Amino acid sequence: MATLSVAAILAENARRRPDRTALVEGDLRLTFAEMWRRARAQAGALAGLGVRPGDRVALMAPNTAEFPAAYYAIAATGAVVVPVHLLLSPSEVEHVLKDSGATLLLCHPAQAATGTAAAEAVGVRVVTLGAEFERLAADAEPLRSYETRDADDPAVVFYTSGTTGVPKGAVLSHLNLVMNATVNAFDANDIRADDIALGALPLFHAFGQTVSMNSVWRAGATLVLLPRFDAARAIGLMVEEGVNTFHGVPTMFVALAAAAADADALPELRVCVSGGAPLPVAVLERFEAAFGARIYEGYGLSETSPTATVNQPWFGARPGTIGHPLWGVEVEIARAETEDRVELLPVGELGEVVVRGHNVFSGYLGRPEATAEAMVDGWFRTGDLGTKDEDGFLRIVDRKKDVIIRGGFNVYPREVEEVLMRHPSVAQVAVIGLPDELHGEEVCAVVVPGPGGDGAPDAGALTEWAKERLGRHKYPRRVRFVEELPLGPSMKVLKRELRARYADEGMAR
The missing domain is CATH 2.30.38.10 (Luciferase; Domain 3)
Known part of the structure; x- marks a missing residue:
């Protein structure tokens, strides 16, 4: 049988590049050797707590050094990582713990209230990351290396954001994750060992975990963590740390393009990757004009580890694809x-x-x-x-599931969104179908106003703008303004929430 472990990503760097900086978080700087030493000590602590190969261990932590250390510690014991989304309610965390069959929850102090309440409800043991886990690690015998696993054995269980209802656990193997990290690093993107990447995407999510953490480390490069994304802070940190690689979702690129005008200096970015949701071409153009860096848009899902496709230097990049x-x-x-x-x-x-x-x-x-x-x-x-x-x-x-059928004609919301995003008064937009007596469904644009334009945008003006640029069945007859759009765990707009919010307007026109 072929054997493989995600833990090898960190272990091999400790062997090949022990003194290279692996991780930066605030004032903390850890080399690959130090990172692997931490992970092995924590793996020893997990073994002492009775964690065995194949057991599922839940991990609930923000983008701090505790996350990667615990992640690789769990992998090193041969156990399966169950990352927990940080915005879940206690009952949603309960579902993840119960459904996954987790025997232990490693929880960051910042998430302790929610995590502990959920774990107690389902009878799962909690160990707090930080002082408590460090004490256990200090008393334990570190693992010599990682436990070997079959390449097809489960490594991580990602709970899908549940845009269709109850979240399901997508089981990914060591082969899935090691291959996705390797191919992202060496074939899809041109990642080099002396690169420095900003880890602003949540590591509990497949995109952040594979593309930021695992791919960057697979190439032996440095990861700079940003626990809470703020565009101005991100720009400052990238300049400070010499970051040349940025992975983000469209909402992050929107915020960075807007914040660039007020920044004292901008980072010199070489590789920018967008995923998680479709990137409007207008946003791509705005960002590239501000930063002078090309965005390579990709696509994937938790079920595909996550990357399935991406614009690659090898084939050339084509905006909108x-x-x-x-x-x-x-x-x-x-x-x-x-x-x-x-x-x-x-x-x-x-x-x-x-x-x-x-x-x-x-x-x-x-x-x-x-x-x-x-x-x-x-x-x-x-x-x-x-x-x-x-x-x-x-x-x-x-x-x-999002296609709108208006009067028998298919309307694709993405096409309408691309047109509206070019209006100077629009920062973000989600297009949904609402029940309509006459047409079956009517096109509705839910808009977050932007700083551009002359004052607050006017619904009639936006409808006219779209009408001039789209087929007669496509332009939005209804426009609603909101301060922000509801986002799911992977930063995708939750259109089902918007549909539910506006459905009770009945057949009002």
Whole structure:
């Protein structure tokens, strides 16, 4: 059997680059050797607490040094990491602990109230990261190295953000995660050992964990952690630490582009990667103009480790697309209406994005029916609609569930959002379908006003703007203004929440 462990990412750096700075958080600087020493000591403490290979250990911590140390400690014992999203309520954390079968929760003091309440409710032991865990680690015999695992054994269980209801645990193997980190580092992006990356994406999420932490360390580069994202602070920290690599979600790029005007200095960025949600081309242009750095937009899901495609220097970047599949991964377009089999479509046709390769998960924990629905004919069905052009560039058009059918015509919210994002008074926008007596559904734009334009935007003016640029069935007849859009764990806009919020307007027009 082939053996492999995610823990090797840190262990090999400790062997090859012991004195290279691995992690920066505030005044704390740790080399790869120090980082691995911490992880081995903590792994010894976990073994002392009875953690065995295959056990599931929940980890609830922000982007502080405690997260990577505990993550690699859990992996080193051969146990499975269950990252817990920090914005969950106690009952939602309870669901994750119970559903995953976690035997222990490692919880940062900042999350202690929520974490402890949830763990007590389901009878799971809690150890607080920081002083308590350090004391246990100091008294334990450090592990000599990591426990070897079968390459297909589970390494991490990610709870999907639940945009469709109750969160499900996506099981990812050591092979899934090591390959995704390796291919991201050496094939998709040009990551070099002397790079310095900003770790602003939450590490409990697949994007932050694989692309920021694991890929950066797979290349032997330095990770600078930012526990709470603030655009001005991020710019200052990047300048201070000589950061040249930034991974973010569209909301972060929006904030950075806006904050750039007031910054004393800007970092010299070489690699910028966007994912987690579609990046409006207007935002990409704004950011690239401000920072003089190119954004490589990618695409993935928790179930695909997460990266499936990205704009890559090798193939050239094309704004508005999600680039090409990763090395060793196939991404195609299948007929969306045919659910019991995968029927691939010719170039240029719109259908459901399907993925197969080393990055595709083992399945949903304890949910064989959901797994069978998602995995068809060896392909993972993403639920996203897209196209592939003759040059192989993929484009996401929308979520299958978000398509609006107005008077029998399909309206893709993403297309309407791209147009509205170019209006000077719009900072962010989400387009949804609302029930309508006459047309079945009506197009509604939920807008966060921006600093541009002359004062507060006018609903009529936005409708006119869209009307001039879109087909007659596409422009929004309804416009609502909000201070902020509801975001899910992966910083995606929760359109179901918006639909629920405005549905009770009934058939008001």
